[in-house]
Amino acid sequence: MANSVLDPGPPQDGAAAAGAPATxxxxxxxxxxxxxxxxxxxxxxxLFVAVNVVLFAVFFVWPAxxxxxxxxxxxxxxxxxxxxxxxxxxxxxxxSAFYAALVRTLLFTVLTVPLSYLLSLGLAVLLVSPxxxxxxxxxxxxxxxxxxxxxxxxxxxxxxxxxxxGLVNYVVTSLGGDAIAWQSNADLSLVVVAVAAxxxxxxxSMLLFIAAIKNVPASxxxxxxxxxxxxxxxxxxxxxxxxxPTSFIVVLLSTLGSMKEYALFVALNNxxxxxxxxLIVQYIFTTGFQRGQIGYASAASFxxxxxxxxxxxxxxxxxxxxxA
Numbered sequence: 001m002a003n004s005v006l007d008p009g010p011p012q013d014g015a016a017a018a019g020a021p022a023t024x025x026x027x028x029x030x031x032x033x034x035x036x037x038x039x040x041x042x043x044x045x046x047l048f049v050a051v052n053v054v055l056f057a058v059f060f061v062w063p064a065x066x067x068x069x070x071x072x073x074x075x076x077x078x079x080x081x082x083x084x085x086x087x088x089x090x091x092x093x094x095x096s097a098f099y100a101a102l103v104r105t106l107l108f109t110v111l112t113v114p115l116s117y118l119l120s121l122g123l124a125v126l127l128v129s130p131x132x133x134x135x136x137x138x139x140x141x142x143x144x145x146x147x148x149x150x151x152x153x154x155x156x157x158x159x160x161x162x163x164x165x166g167l168v169n170y171v172v173t174s175l176g177g178d179a180i181a182w183q184s185n186a187d188l189s190l191v192v193v194a195v196a197a198x199x200x201x202x203x204x205s206m207l208l209f210i211a212a213i214k215n216v217p218a219s220x221x222x223x224x225x226x227x228x229x230x231x232x233x234x235x236x237x238x239x240x241x242x243x244x245p246t247s248f249i250v251v252l253l254s255t256l257g258s259m260k261e262y263a264l265f266v267a268l269n270n271x272x273x274x275x276x277x278x279l280i281v282q283y284i285f286t287t288g289f290q291r292g293q294i295g296y297a298s299a300a301s302f303x304x305x306x307x308x309x310x311x312x313x314x315x316x317x318x319x320x321x322x323x324a
Contacts (some may be wrong), residue, residue: 068302104276111191119198124209145200148200153196168182196268212246255315260281266282
């Protein structure tokens with residue numbers, strides 16, 4: 001009886017209810033912290049995207065819009081920009097120098113892209129092969145040309161194939177032959193620049209191909225070997241289809257890069273002999289900055305942009321049909 005009086009027993013519902021607000025109030029700060037933390041996680045990606053959008057707008061959209069406006073004017077780089085409508089584009093249609101530069105650019109691209117593709121794919125196959133020795137050192141050596149600036153690449157190749165002081169002509173003349181006209185012959189000069197461009201751009205494509213080849217399932221090669229397929233058959237029917245998406249990226253990037261090549265030409269032969277090897281970007285630079293025809297050069301640059309967009313769309317269409 002005394003124990004029952006002294007022992008209050010379990011708390012009643014009213015006491016539990018009275019303690020509920022304190023527990024709820026104690027959890028409120030935790031909920032607020034979680035909401036703030038979630039807001040930070042949502043805000044961080046937006047900040048990163050916003051930085052990219054600002055940079056894209058400042059360094060691409062604004063210059064592109066300004067160049068588009070100048071293409072409809074006779075702006076010379078100084079003073080006002082009188083509006084002339086489509087006069088610059090009409091003038092381009094009859095400009096033989098523009099067409100010559102465009103044809104030379106297309107020819108340079110046709111020479112460079114297949115050569116770069118074959119070199120990069122061949123090196124990638126060698127560096128992935130289990131029979132190749134010294135692969136880590138070879139990867140570093142093959143990757144060095146991509147780290148060199150185009151100006152330095154041009155200087156190096158001028159030392160190699162210079163017409164009067166180049167290493168190749170020195171060896172040829174030492175053996176009793178005649179010096180090769182690497183620079184005075186327009187076609188040979190273009191071939192030299194194409195080889196130099198393929199040499200300097202092969203490393204990046206090589207890395208893409210190495211990653212793509214390693215992603216092809218090894219079980220495909222094992223099954224083909226069991227069926228008696230030769231190495232060439234395994235390469236043709238397994239490797240090439242397996243790296244098709246990477247091949248598309250390599251061809252697309254190489255094509256766009258070759259169409260916009262400028263620094264290598266200036267360093268190697270300056271578009272020579274004469275103006276025979278002036279590419280489209282060099283033509284735009286000469287017209288805009290040396291002759292002071294900013295409006296006309298802007299029109300030519302937008303025509304080049306349309307050509308690049310057309311090439312990219314054609315390649316995308318062909319790739320989609322092949323995948324389908």
